[in-house]
Amino acid sequence: MSYSGCAFLEQEPTTSAPNDQSTTTPFKPPVGSLFTSYRLSVVNGSVQVDWSIDSNYDDVVDSLALSFAIIRYGECDRETNPVYSSLPLSNTTSYTLNSLIKWTTYNVRLVITSSQQNISDVHKQVEGEITTPETEPSGFVKSVSEIAKTSSSFTVSWNDPDCKQKGGAFLRYDVVVSGFSQNFSTTDRFKQITGLQTYTDYNVQIAYVNNIGAGPLSPMQSFKTGEGLPAAPTTLxxxxxxxxxxxxxxxxxxxxxxxxxxxxxxxxxxxxxxxxxxxxxxxxxxxxxxxxxxxxxxxxxxxxxxxxxxxxxxxxxxTQEDYPDAPTSLAVTFRNESCLGLSWRAPIVTNGIVSSYLISYQDTTQASQELNTTTGGLIRSTLLCLPNLDDEQSTPTSPPAPKKIRSTATTIVISIDPVILTTGPLTAYVIYVHDLTVGSGKRKRAVGNPPGVETAILLPNEVLTTTFFTIGDEKIYNSIQNNPLVSGHQYDVYLQIRSTLLSVTKSSYSKMVLIPTPSTLAPNPVVAASTDYTGVIIAIIVIIILIIIAIVVICVLYWYNRRRSYAPYAAHTDDKGTYDSMYSHVDDYDPHKYWNTIYSHRESRYIIAGRNLIPPDRSNFDMNGVVESNMNPPITFQQEFHDLPHGRLASWNVALKPRNQRKNRFPHLLPYDHSRVVLREDDNSGDDYINANFIHGYHKQNAYIAAQSPFDEETVLDFWRMINQTNVSVIVMITNIIEDNIVKCTKYWPDQNQGKVTYGNFFLELIDTQEFASYVIRTMKFKSNNTYSTTRVVHIFDFCSWPDHGVPDDPIPLLEMRFKVKEYNSDTPASPLLVHCGTGVGRTGAYIAIDSLLEQYDREGRISISAFVRRLRKDRVQMVRTIKQYIFIYDAIFEAKHAGHTRTGLDLKEKYHLLTRKNPKTKHSYLRDQFECLCNFTRKLHSANCSDAYLLII
Missing domain, CATH: 2.60.40.10 (Immunoglobulins)
Structure with missing residues (x-):
């Protein structure tokens, strides 16, 4: 639209009536205009135009016309070609425009027609813009759709109504959801509705609301929440x-x-x-x-x-029982004129509880070949008596006579040979003893029995081979008391065998030669030669045991006295060398002089060396006010480590279960029950065990997970299950895959040339590898094949410079890696940091201690390494295993607080200005003091470390 020839009026402040039914917008005509005033007012929805013309020009005004046009609807863009409507006016200074569109901006102009040629067009007209009052919206919101949903919520989005239908300035949106008594309001063009039932349809309507009121609700649309986990089936x-x-x-x-x-x-x-x-x-x-x-x-x-x-x-x-398999190993164990002894083994597969055995036999001499059967019991042997044979067995032949082996004052040792009968079943061996010195007197004996009294009854299965039996040992044999013999008496010994069949018992016996027992008053030389030396042997054994006990007591007392002398702790095989030998080749290095002296384990330590050479911070405050007791001798680092609790401090019953023992690298380094990581059942496995523990950090529960390295496919899968379920995003690996020709960790990540790999239902893809001098950072995408799982990013920090037996020569590479670990892990501060080495106790414990204690030193300016390691060992066994690792914690913290973080960032200028400031304690700049600190606390090289430089040049 062209505005040439138009007068642009200066708008004056708008006034409105107290009841807000009318607003007035006055405009100031330009200098030289034929109009002296011009005002546009909104009165009860109509626009009233008021003006006045300079009376000096009344005679030059031929006619007056009012023109108006819509230049913008509500918040729509301005009209590029507005269409004006013109109304002729006469003899009036006011005009009201009715039936205008609400919340619309109009351009209203007055144009004078004059025949006077010397008056410019600019002075002949005035114009101004005014907006009609707001009204309720008349249009619906558009494009209502669902953009996201879960099992208990969904998110809907929409677009505004047409700009001509908004009716006024935006205030909010009202969202109506079926089943809810109250509406939801929002100022965004989307809304998440929560607290919904799983997999349920809900009707949604949305209204646009301005300052006047709400517009019409959008057409009803139905949305369904997502699927959730189903309940357990019932009525099984x-x-x-x-x-x-x-x-x-x-x-x-x-x-x-x-x-x-x-x-x-x-x-x-x-x-x-x-x-x-x-x-x-x-x-x-x-x-x-x-x-x-x-x-x-x-x-x-x-x-x-x-x-x-x-x-x-x-x-x-x-399940129901089935027919059993046939018995095996059927054998004839006995045979005589009327019976067969049978034995067999139970079926390998019984398919139920065996209630009886069915024995079938037939007489092959009869022409009918008719089968006859009998049912036996549950025993796996029986005596089968054939009814068509003799009714009674024959008398057995006499057994071999027993032989004398030796005798004492009250016992006689004899040997008994087994007997094989063919006349009937062998029922028992019976030993009779007849005292010839006393005589039988008037005692009657049963027909067929030998003279004397029964002293023992032995069953056939007790005499399967030649058996030695002691007469007079005072034991009971099948309800018969074997009483001791009388010293100096002479005895006959008889061996009787009995055969019982169908309640009929037949027997026979044999007699051993006359045997005199030794007398206690006049011992027989022969008996003396065969005297039992059992008492002498027992006495010798007792003396040997007493000697062994005395030796053990002496060794324990010696060990206890040595232990009280606070010798360096050397219980672990990987602690090769004591503290003194570890640093003996360095002339001037003594870590004790860098820290304050303490006299009790309750005291904390802080750095005292070089404190005046570094800029002050909240951890570098003055400690002069701390008063320490010197009633006791100073406590060294070695004594701190020695006084730590060693060995198991809590139960680990779950780790000892048979199904979990295969998942442990060593049987003495197991996770405690109270702090172990418990895995949830998932599609990969139903087991809940992994050799890992939650570790408390500085003012944070479960800040770390200390784990042994995975060593086979099963432990690798459990390792990734733990990473998935505990939401781990950063892993610190402090071991090489192979150390000392031993596999310390199975590679649980893909190579660059492998692409994607799968562990169970987990998909891994290596997306980036950053190699540094002492460590490698591997970044991977990690996802489960679960429909609702999201892709996560996991970082593995592989520190390669920690020797298997010992500690790094310099803690700076480890501290540099720690800085990056903290940087990467800051995105997920609630997730635990996973740290692992071969066993998950030594190097793992040292790293966790350094990380947490540095945070504590930054906050408090003092630490107690012994107290923290003691707490570590309550969460997992033997954390920080060696004295080398324990002192390395002190070295790392000292290095971090003096060298600090030496990487150059974007704040280099600010750091430089800080270092160039004057140190009030040394009267030099902090930059010069930093160099002096470097010279003072850099450990000197020993000649053994640069021996090649001392070689003679030939």
Missing amino acids: MLTPSIRSITVSFSIPSPANGIIIAYDIAYSEAANFIDRLQKPSTSTNVMLADLSPATLYFVKVRARTGAGYGNYSSHQSTV
Whole structure:
């Protein structure tokens, strides 16, 4: 639109009536204009135009016209070609424009027509803009759609109504959701609705609201929340057969989505340690290929698009019994005229509880070949008596006579040879003793029995080979008391064998030659030669045991006295060398002189060396006010380490379970039960065990995870399960894959040429590798194949310069890596830092101690390494294993506080200005003092470290 020939008026302040029903916008005509005033007013929705013309020009005014046009609708863009409407006016100084569009800006102008030629067009017209009052919106919001959803929420977005339909300035949006009594309000063009039911439809309407009121609600649209984990199936019923179980159950309620599969787990153990799983899409499933007569435990879970829900409570049932296999190893153990002794082994597969055995036999001499059967009991041997043979067995032949081996004053040792009978079953061996010195008197004996009294009854299975038996040992043999013999008496010894069949017992016996027992008053020389030396042997053994006990007591006392002398702790095989030998080749290095002296473990340490050479900070404040007691001798670093608790301090019962022992690298370095990392059951495994513990940091619970390095495929998978479930984003690895020709850690990340690798249902892809002098940073994308899982980034800091036996020569590379670890881990401050070495105790404990204690020193200006390591060992066994590692913690903290972080950042200029300031203590700049600090505290090289430089030039 061209404004040539128009008068641009200076707008004066707008006034309005108290009731806000009218607003007035006065304009000041330009100098020389024929108009002396011009005012536009909004009165009750109409625009009133008021003006006045200079009376000196009344005779030159031929006509007057009012023109107006819409130049902008609400917040729309200005009209590029507005269409003006013109109204002729006469004999008036006011005009009201009615029926205008609300919340619209109009351009209103007055134009004078004059025949006077010397008056410019600019002075003949005036114009101004005015906006009509707001009104309620008349249009709907548009394009209502869903942009995100979860199982309990969804997020909708929309676009504003047409700019001509807004009716006024934007105030808010009202969102109406079915099922909610109150509306949701927002000033954004999207809204997340939370607290919803899983997988449920909700109707949504949205209204645009301005200062006047709310516009119409948008057309109703339906949105559904996402799927969630289903509830456990209920009404689990088991119907067993011989080799299968039919499992039926009801659909989970609530299903929380579309059930796409069921997982039926079954096992012979109630803890499902060796479970089998069967997927299904039906609520009736047959578990086949089972063992008969076996107890099975069954549980079921359902799956939606969100994953598997919880298992149902398990039910148990026993499959039906099946026919057993045939017994094996059938053998004839006895045979005579009327009986056969049979033995066999139970079936390898019984398919149930064996209640009886069925013995079948037939007489091969009869023409009918008819089978006759009899049922035996549960024993795996029996005596089969054939009814068509003799009714009574024959008398057995006499057994071999027993032989004398030796005798004492009250005992006689004899040997008994086994007997094989062919006339009937062998029932027992009976030993009779007849005292000839006293005589039998009037005692009667049974017919067929030898003279004397029974002293023992032995069963056939007790005399399978030549057996030595002691008469008179005072023991009981099958209810018969074997009484001691009388010294100096003469005895006959008889051996009787008995054969019992069908309640009929036959027997025979043999007699040993006359044997006199030695007399206590006049011992027989022969008996003396065979005297038992048992008492002498026992006495010798007792004396030897007493000597051994005395030696052990002496060794313990010697060890205790040595221990009280505070010798350097040397209990671990990897602590090669004491503190003195570790630093003996350095002439001037003594870490004790860099720290204050303490006299009690309750005191803290702080750095005293070179404090005047570094700029002040909150950890470098004056410690002169600290008063220390010197009632006790000073405590050295070695004594601090020696006084730490060594060995196991808590229970580790879970790690000792048989199924978990294979996941431990060493049987004495196990995770404590109270702090171990407990894995949740997932699609990869149902086990919850990994050799790792949560470690408390400085003012932060579970700040670290200390773990042993994975060493096989199973522990690698558990390692990534732990990373996924604990939301770990940064890993610190302080070991090489192979050290001293021993695999200390299995490579659990992909190489650059491998691309993507899979561990279980985890996908890993190496996306970046940064190699430094002492460490490598590997960055990977990590994702589970779960539908709702997101891709995460995991960083592995691999420190390669820590020797297997010892510590790094210089802590600066480790401190540089720590700075980057803190930088990378700052994005996820709530996640624990995962640290691991070969065992997860030595180097891992040293790194965690350095990281936490540096943070404490920055805050408090003093630390107690012994107290922190003591607390570490309560969370995991043997953290910081060696004296070298313990002193290295002091070295690293001293180096960090004096050398500080030497990397140059964007604040180089500010740092330089700080260092060039004058140190009030030394009267030199801090930059000069920093160089002096470098000279004073750099450890001197020993000639052994540069021996090649001393070689003679030939």
